[in-house]
Amino acid sequence: MRIWFIGAYGIVSTTAMAGGKLIEQGRIDTTGLVSSLPQFEGIEKYAPLNFEFGGHEVRKADNAYVAALQHWEQNRHFEKEHLEEVRSELEQIRASRGTAINCGSGVQALGELDILENEKKTLAEIVEQLEKDLKSFADDDTVVINSASTEPLLNYSEKYHGSLDGFEEMIENDVKEHASASILYAYVALKNRIPYGNFTPSAGSSIPALKELAIEKKVPHAGNDGKTGETLVKTTLAPMFAYRNLKVLGWMSYNILGDLDGLVLSHRENKESKVISKDKVLEKIYGYSPFSITQIEYFPSLVDNKTAFDFIHFQGFMGTQMKFYFIWDAIDAIVAAPLTIDIARFLLFAKKKGLYGVIKEMGFFFKSPMDTNNVNTHSQFVELVEWFRENI
Template sequence: MVSVKVNSPDVHYDDVEHLIISRYSYESTHVSYEEDNNYIATPKSTEYIFKTSTTIPKLGLLLVGWGGNNGSTLTASILANRHFLTWETRYGTHHSNYYGSLIMSSTVKLGFNAQQSAVYVPFYQLLPMVHPNDIVIGGWDISRLNLAASLDRSCVLEPDLKQKLNPYMKDLIPMPSVYYPDFIASNQQSRADNVLSGTKQYHLETIRKNIRDFKSKNQLDKVVVVWTANTERFSSLLPGINDSAENLLSAIKENHEEVSPSTLFAVASILENSPFINGSPQNTFVPGVVELAEQHRVHIGGDDFKSGQTKIKSVLVDFLVSAGIKPVAITSYNHLGNNDGLNLSAPSQFKSKEISKSTVVDDMVACNNILYKEGEKPDHVVVIKYVPSVKDSKRALDEYESEIFMGGRNTISIHNTCEDSLLASPIIIDLVLITELMTRVQYKTAEMPEFDAFHSILSILSYMLKAPLVPAGAPVVNALFRQRNAIENLFRALIGLRPQSDMLLEHMAFH
């Protein structure tokens, strides 16, 4: 049921066909150059028609790495919300919530009422969306621990809550997963007691069957698959192996050593028409995976959940550069004690993480050619250390050294304690809810003969990801508020509302 009804000739609610049909004029600007180095800005208007299904499906979520800290915490939080659990801590009684979720706990300014007061509504009220409480969860893990034992091992939630969750989680056991020792740190071997044997082709067929069986058993309309397992090393990009869909499928049949577990899960999901989201920093989406997704018209998104330190960095650097202040050095130090930290203590796995965390400022730097000459960037250093005693409570220390007015220097130091899985779990929820919604959206322009789905690569997910995957030729945006505005304004477009504006012209021109 739609909670927001838009009173406009540009939107039509078809209750018989269960559709919202909206007409939207998208305004953009084309920039060209004259010989004397002047700019010519030409406004351009493109009319879109959006068609959004209002039928909310029964949705399944399969997590790769279900028994890890993120997987067990996410499962526990959904169960706690579903059963309205409360628990005691030294601070008092706590109630289940979805804090940290953009969709479930953030609001959007809808407009102004008759008293000229801003009216805000929850994100989830703009369009019909799956509620997290209704998601059916399953998954794979290289460890055979049940989810209650995994939750206890993670040391994330309070003891009283874990005890109340035990009846709901003790019978949840992950399906056997794929374990290729060359791709993750050797210190993970002791966990690997629940792994598939056989060839990579057999693994692919087994994962595909797992998805089909999960969907059938739970009578689901759709399934989304999310990689929340360990960070892998980068895969080598090899001609004839993973450079095309055909070559990648052949490489799997030939059991080629350079096909990673995450790539295998992505291929299986695509072939089963299930969207796949990569929550770790490795290059899961080699060219062959992207081509396969485009061929099968299945949505994919990645890479690497953006939960703590990187999210702050994307805000602070955007603020500094936008204010005309020049960051010249960014030094980021982390230490954490969960299994992610243990895995990242291996050099090749750390390299994957370092790349995803280091590229987050590139677009913000590139947008200001007054501060930065072509090719110039701030010095950017990322360090991650494993300290077992801090468990899932990651410490992040950042120093931002900037050049200011007339050769002065400004230094900002930040200490951030991030409870890793409690920040990442609501991000996973947002990724899944938005991805599912995008599968119900089609668009059409005047040049198109019929409606079509959005591109397979969901760049709209960039707000939740450190190293956003975008279609070839599309710009990568890391500035956090630009990413959020993209989500908000797309949601508005789907119900026929104009983009959000902070111009407040109605008040500046008010008499």
């Protein structure tokens, strides 16, 4: 299968590329891949574990190996020998110049950018170039995964985002103030009948216009915001209190992270959509809103280690108040990268089974799954398994 990454030189994408090639060559096992669990036996017929990678990127780097090496030198997040084992394959992956339109001031923190030429173009010209790049790579086994940095909240317009006609009018009339990179990438993918997975909290394919396009083109899509760390624990642990009829009075989540993700999220406008995505899950699980504090802070020396400190204040029998604490400390790219491969495999499976529109049963992978309020990890996993077994 072929995976086209938006944000191709990021640490998640390059880790997925390296890991995918290592799996293909039998050098590592499939630990971390949900799609390799026994419950999903048979998926390999539709989405085999062999890969070609490409993508769009806004940062300058010679190829995916150079980008991966830069990340490795900062993080040492896997054995160096693994990177060298797939060096020749990664050196052949050269990302196309992308767009960072309306991606906020945080994107400037990524370093030297290669976007000036594209940003001078009209929306129609940007879309034309993105489409040309993608079509030069894509075949019937291609999936687009957005793993780029988080954008600011979309400047939503019912006129331009509420219908496909309005969206295409926005492009035709070059109404840039209502555009963003993620919705343009999603538009190009869906327009060309290529499944799209949004691993970010950015708008992506979640607006009505693009949901309409996915139905019209009969293409599957899923998102938003990969559930990899503190929110994964939160949505797994939070149901326990509900099952035991314990009332959660308050939940504090304090997240610290470094690397480029943390640097981008240190900018308020880029952080806002991420906080919203993490903060809404409690209300969806409990049906009420406990007092909640969700903070995300940049901590440079942590690089790709994301550490979260959570404090839960809850009430039990006879009104007695009690406390629960946990700390999550994980290397973000290592927990995130395999999920991007999983999402691509399930979307390709959906396409080959003739399924289209929002694949809400893939909500297991996301903090803010589209078209469903179920964020309970336990029942989400059951939904995913049942959906797969019904369609295999």
